[in-house]
Amino acid sequence: MKAPEVKAVPVPVNLGQVFAALAAEKQLMLDTWQDLVNSDCGSRNKAGVDACGRRVQVFLESLGFRVRFHEYEKAGNFLVAERGDTSKPFVALLGHLDTVFPDGEAAARPFTVRDGRVAGPGALDMKGGVTVMLYALKELIEAGWNRLPVKVLLPGDEEVGHGSSGAAEDLVREAKGALCGFNLETSYPDNSVVVERKGAAFFRLEVKGIGAHAGNNPQDGRSAIVELASKILKISALTDWGKGTTLNPGMVGGGTAANAIAEKAWCVIDVRYRTEAEFERVESALRDIATSSLVPDTHGSLTLTCRLAAMERTAGSEALFEKINAIAQRHGFPAMLAKAVGGGSDSAYLVKAGVPVVCALGVKGEFNHTVREYALESSLLERARLLAAILCEIEI
Numbered sequence: 001m002k003a004p005e006v007k008a009v010p011v012p013v014n015l016g017q018v019f020a021a022l023a024a025e026k027q028l029m030l031d032t033w034q035d036l037v038n039s040d041c042g043s044r045n046k047a048g049v050d051a052c053g054r055r056v057q058v059f060l061e062s063l064g065f066r067v068r069f070h071e072y073e074k075a076g077n078f079l080v081a082e083r084g085d086t087s088k089p090f091v092a093l094l095g096h097l098d099t100v101f102p103d104g105e106a107a108a109r110p111f112t113v114r115d116g117r118v119a120g121p122g123a124l125d126m127k128g129g130v131t132v133m134l135y136a137l138k139e140l141i142e143a144g145w146n147r148l149p150v151k152v153l154l155p156g157d158e159e160v161g162h163g164s165s166g167a168a169e170d171l172v173r174e175a176k177g178a179l180c181g182f183n184l185e186t187s188y189p190d191n192s193v194v195v196e197r198k199g200a201a202f203f204r205l206e207v208k209g210i211g212a213h214a215g216n217n218p219q220d221g222r223s224a225i226v227e228l229a230s231k232i233l234k235i236s237a238l239t240d241w242g243k244g245t246t247l248n249p250g251m252v253g254g255g256t257a258a259n260a261i262a263e264k265a266w267c268v269i270d271v272r273y274r275t276e277a278e279f280e281r282v283e284s285a286l287r288d289i290a291t292s293s294l295v296p297d298t299h300g301s302l303t304l305t306c307r308l309a310a311m312e313r314t315a316g317s318e319a320l321f322e323k324i325n326a327i328a329q330r331h332g333f334p335a336m337l338a339k340a341v342g343g344g345s346d347s348a349y350l351v352k353a354g355v356p357v358v359c360a361l362g363v364k365g366e367f368n369h370t371v372r373e374y375a376l377e378s379s380l381l382e383r384a385r386l387l388a389a390i391l392c393e394i395e396i
């Protein structure tokens with residue numbers, strides 16, 4: 001089928017009709033949501049994530065989007081869909097295709113709606129948000145909406161921080177040139193959205209000393225445990241509550257027996273930070289701590305095992321939030337709160353690309369990443385209408 005041409009002249013859209021069309025398609029939206037939840041697509045299931053991407057591809061191509069994928073060997077492919085001339089400033093709509101759940105979860109715990117709550121793997125995080133995005137676009141485009149070029153960005157390995165793909169870098173490249181971004185991530189029952197998220201990094205610190213018998217020749221030993229203990233105190237002291245930087249040496253180990261001077265010791269450190277500058281400060285200090293020693297002849301080594309970028313708070317994102325909050329209230333949606341949260345998302349990479357972004361505009365609910373996860377059914381229509389209103393009225 002030939003993709004419909006996007007007209008150059010902006011067409012005024014009757015938002016009331018779009019809202020009505022969304023309400024009329026509520027059952028179709030629920031069906032799509034169910035389809036997306038009932039097929040396993042955990043981050044480690046490349047085939048499942050790629051199948052989910054092809055479903056979304058078919059939907060978006062029927063709306064005139066040009067769809068392509070960044071393909072990766074060891075991770076789900078990253079769907080990019082464009083409509084209009086995206087060489088000009090465009091709106092970026094962000095989400096992800098993967099969930100945290102293992103294979104078999106969809107069969108064991110399929111999509112259900114009970115007492116206004118929708119459950120099933122990824123119902124909240126974030127098949128609901130993907131559904132909101134697809135239907136807001138569908139109804140707008142069928143009503144003639146063409147005021148802005150739009151780019152949909154759906155990576156397939158968000159929940160594992162893009163550790164075995166180039167999706168983080170690809171995302172920054174794809175987002176460059178966007179006027180603004182909206183992430184349809186998990187939202188909250190209190191109607192808040194997110195303008196700031198902490199980054200997270202995990203380090204493993206290993207110390208090697210010299211083993212010896214604790215009774216026969218303790219003077220020949222160099223305790224890796226004593227050295228590690230001294231390092232842990234210095235590591236803890238890097239916490240800066242004022243800047244929101246915390247370090248937690250959450251796991252330690254070492255030694256082989258009480259009557260032996262420990263030859264080896266290790267710890268794992270969780271670091272949370274609000275800015276890239278803080279991450280750099282902490283990483284450099286940790287390297288110094290690792291390589292300098294109190295106990296002579298001991299040697300430390302530090303490995304960064306995982307890192308999720310921080311979504312830094314920017315004036316641009318705050319201003320964008322004010323605009324969409326005004327649009328929301330103009331159309332009778334409840335006022336939103338802009339908050340900072342500890343958990344990460346791909347919005348960080350849009351901020352890195354210099355794009356103002358508001359995150360958590362998807363369906364509302366609680367307990368994501370657990371089997372207790374649920375989404376509020378009523379928020380599906382509400383958030384689809386809100387996204388439609390934003391796309392019709394946002395001025396940047």
Ligand SMILES: [Zn+2]
Binds near residue numbers: 096158185
């Ligand atoms: Zn998510």
